[in-house]
Amino acid sequence: MAGGAIWLPKGAAQINNLLLPVLLFPAIWAVLFFYASLALRLRRAYAVIGIICVLQLVLIGGHFMLR
Amino acid sequence: MIRLPQRETKSLLAIHGWSAVCLGLLLYVVIVTGVACVFADEIGDWASPLPEAPTARFPSGIDAPLRTFAESVDPSQRDAFFAFPRAGGRMYAQFHHDARDASGKMVEHDIAVDIDPATMQIENRREGDDDALAAADRTNAISNFFINLHVRLHVPEPWGLLLTGVLGLAMMVAAVSGFLIHRHLIRELFTLRRRRDLLSARDAHVVAGTWNLLFSFLLAFTGSFFSFASSFGVPVMAMVAFNGDQEKALETMVGNPPASDPRPATLANLDAMLADARTRTHSEIYYIGIEHWGRADARVSVTMLPPEGELLGTTYVYDGPSGGFQYEKPALGRVPSVGGALYGLMAPLHFGNFAGVLSKGVWFALGFAAAYVALSGMRLWTTRRAAEPGWRPLTRAVAGIGHGLPLALTAAAAACFIAQIADAELEPVMMRSFLAVLALALAACWMVRDAERVSRALLLLNGVLMLALPALRLLAGGPGWGAMFATGQFAVPAIDSALIIAGLTCLLAVWRATAAERGARQALRFEQVRG
Numbered sequence: 113m114a115g116g117a118i119w120l121p122k123g124a125a126q127i128n129n130l131l132l133p134v135l136l137f138p139a140i141w142a143v144l145f146f147y148a149s150l151a152l153r154l155r156r157a158y159a160v161i162g163i164i165c166v167l168q169l170v171l172i173g174g175h176f177m178l179r
Numbered sequence: 180m181i182r183l184p185q186r187e188t189k190s191l192l193a194i195h196g197w198s199a200v201c202l203g204l205l206l207y208v209v210i211v212t213g214v215a216c217v218f219a220d221e222i223g224d225w226a227s228p229l230p231e232a233p234t235a236r237f238p239s240g241i242d243a244p245l246r247t248f249a250e251s252v253d254p255s256q257r258d259a260f261f262a263f264p265r266a267g268g269r270m271y272a273q274f275h276h277d278a279r280d281a282s283g284k285m286v287e288h289d290i291a292v293d294i295d296p297a298t299m300q301i302e303n304r305r306e307g308d309d310d311a312l313a314a315a316d317r318t319n320a321i322s323n324f325f326i327n328l329h330v331r332l333h334v335p336e337p338w339g340l341l342l343t344g345v346l347g348l349a350m351m352v353a354a355v356s357g358f359l360i361h362r363h364l365i366r367e368l369f370t371l372r373r374r375r376d377l378l379s380a381r382d383a384h385v386v387a388g389t390w391n392l393l394f395s396f397l398l399a400f401t402g403s404f405f406s407f408a409s410s411f412g413v414p415v416m417a418m419v420a421f422n423g424d425q426e427k428a429l430e431t432m433v434g435n436p437p438a439s440d441p442r443p444a445t446l447a448n449l450d451a452m453l454a455d456a457r458t459r460t461h462s463e464i465y466y467i468g469i470e471h472w473g474r475a476d477a478r479v480s481v482t483m484l485p486p487e488g489e490l491l492g493t494t495y496v497y498d499g500p501s502g503g504f505q506y507e508k509p510a511l512g513r514v515p516s517v518g519g520a521l522y523g524l525m526a527p528l529h530f531g532n533f534a535g536v537l538s539k540g541v542w543f544a545l546g547f548a549a550a551y552v553a554l555s556g557m558r559l560w561t562t563r564r565a566a567e568p569g570w571r572p573l574t575r576a577v578a579g580i581g582h583g584l585p586l587a588l589t590a591a592a593a594a595c596f597i598a599q600i601a602d603a604e605l606e607p608v609m610m611r612s613f614l615a616v617l618a619l620a621l622a623a624c625w626m627v628r629d630a631e632r633v634s635r636a637l638l639l640l641n642g643v644l645m646l647a648l649p650a651l652r653l654l655a656g657g658p659g660w661g662a663m664f665a666t667g668q669f670a671v672p673a674i675d676s677a678l679i680i681a682g683l684t685c686l687l688a689v690w691r692a693t694a695a696e697r698g699a700r701q702a703l704r705f706e707q708v709r710g
Contacts, residue, residue, distance in 0.1 A: 113412070117420040125512030125519055127432050130420060132518050134412035135525070138403040142351050149194055150187050172419055 113137050115168035118175045188360055195356040199556050200573065202349040204580050205332065207553045209346050211584055212329035213398070214546035217531055217539050219322040223266035224670035226595070227318040228658055232666045233268035233296035237464045241270060242449040244299045248272055248292050249472050254443070256288060257473055263466035266318040267668070269302075270294035273312075274472075277426075293318055310335075313606060320605040321592050324613075330406070333610070340410035347403025353556075354395040357388050380562070384555040387548050394545040395552070401529035434513040440476035447502025449479070455504060456481040456495045465492055475500055482510070490533050491523040554581050576621065578630035582637035583620025589644045590616040596651040635689050642685030649675040 116133030123129075133140075144161055151157035183191070199206075215222070241262075249257065256276040265271050273291040280286045291312050293303045305315035313323050331339025388395075404412075417428035430436045446469070453464060460483050468480040477499025485492040496505045511519040527533035531542025557577045564570040594612035598605045623633045652675070653659065663671040 114415045114419045117416050123516045123518065125434060125509075125514045125516035127434065127512045128516055128518040130416050130428065130432055130518070131511065131516075131522055134408050134416060135404060135518065135521050137407055137412060138348060138351060138400050141348060142355060145348075145352065146355065150190055175419065 113140060113168075115171045118171050183359060191356045191360045195353055195360060196556075196560055198349045198352045198356070199553070200560060202346055203553055203557045204576060205342070206346045206350055207550060207557075207580065208332065208584060209329055209343055209402075210350075210546060210550045210553055212325050212588070213402075214543055214550060215325045215588065216322075216329045217543045217546060218674075219326055220265065221670045221674060222325070223319045223322040224268075224668065225674040226321045226592075226652070226657075227266045227269075228663060228668050228671055229267040229269065229295065229297065230658065230662070230666070231297045232668050233264065235463065236264045236268075237270075237453050237467070238296045239450055239454075240299055241294070241296070241453070244270075244294045244301055245272055245449060246446070248294075248301055249274075249446070252290055254473050256290065258471065260469040260472050261466055264296070266293075266322070268296050269318055270296060271319075314604070315606075317599075317605060320609065321595050324591055324595075324606065324609050325588070337410035340406045344403045344406030344410065347399045347406055350395060350399035351403065353553075354392055354399060358392050358396075361385075361389065380555065381559055384552060384559055387555070388552040391545060391548045391552055395549050397528055398546070398549065401525050404525055405529065432511050434508060434511060438476055440474065441471075442475040443473060444475040444477065444500040446472055446477055446479075446499050447497075452479055452497045452502050453481060455497075456483065459495060459507070460486060460493065462486045462492065469499065471499070478505075485527075485533070490527050491520070557581075575624040575630060578634055579621035579624035580617070582634045582641065583617050583624075586620060586637050586641040586644065587613045587616040589641055589648065593644055593648060593651055596648070596655040596657075599655040635692055638685050639689045642682045642689065645678045645682030645685065648678050 120129035561574040598608040
């Protein structure tokens, strides 16, 4: 969710990147929860969710380092 | 018809059941209090009506008392101000100021008053943080108690909000998994077998749940958003985008960043600004907010209720010292945006207040059904495991909280009127009564073997207490129906009537259940005699 502040377009009001991740947080969590719960191969689910998390962390880390 | 492989169906059934078992009772508390909170405004009007109905939400002449109140507040504590009508139409006005205490921790210091719209008298001044203001509130105590229980279970921030946010996620999991495990969605909307056993109890749970699926999802989604947004979402976004500066993050989202000018300047006439706002749209004023009252950079935001047939209202912004109109803006951002529009939809969809009493009535009924689904689901789960001793504590807790919670809420409202008669502090008395009744209900279910009989006794007590509430309101100095009809304040007779009907319904349900049990016992005895 937090990474959305960096990569989502800001829109005309300059707030979409801040609001949309917060607004959609319950849906993002639910999609990841059901994917992990119903995945046939648990390792692949770990990998997919892990990669998404790492990508977000790299984005945030890069954002702080470039500031 | 939804066809899932057996393995997935089993997993979803386990998720559906265990999410309810782990968090179902707390979720039931949040849903039941949410049902009451649909009519929180009306409950405030009912519990503390004024002798005269106000002529408008912001009556003409409100500038003078608000100015008097502002002058009584230290200029350093006038960072933010807001005002809106509630509890009989009294104007609730509050200054909010954040400061650091001796240990460097950020603490809030708020100062609030009520203003009688007929006499323009300032009443009930109180100071402190949010909890202190709520504890000292004498005009909206019952609504505040229900709202606080619904929003954060009376647990301190941010933990209470995080807890109800997790409960919202659990409700969403139960709704989505409930939808996916239906094999025959359309057929199950209408399947109700008339037998008094587990199968018909399961039918009732499935029918109520199926009709309620979309609504439950909507409430869970919007509810978890409201809980997480301030406790988790905004701090995280502020951390990433604004180096942790939450004030800056909020200013950017609201789209109203003031250019700092701390020179003192008198605020222009508020009545004139409110009159101007009314000429710009066909709706009434919802609330007003003022940043930096008494400074050259003061800015007045007048937020309007949505016009008839629309879901979103608008905000007019005025320059504080001159009172001149500056611009129109949506609730969030300076110009319309996808994020701002979605945010604007969250409140009407969660509170159900987009079409007045009609939509509130629908939300109340659907919320009631959601509470039934939560409770009946837990009862099904525990009934199926009745033979296993490990599940007995949960069986008793479900029985105790199922009927004990509504009784405890009614008892808290009754305690509020009794505390008013005794001139005692309202909030602590309500809290003690609520917890004592809930504890007694749980203890009774724990000690008495026949949980069904205890449930009936709790329902009977709730019925009696509901019937007593209108009388207690009158004893506490509340006005009668004649005066309320004469002044057009219909919340009082409407809620009194609803309580009487609900009380009689409880008594009727107990009488029918007792008669059915007696009939079954006689039939059994007759069979034994014949045999």
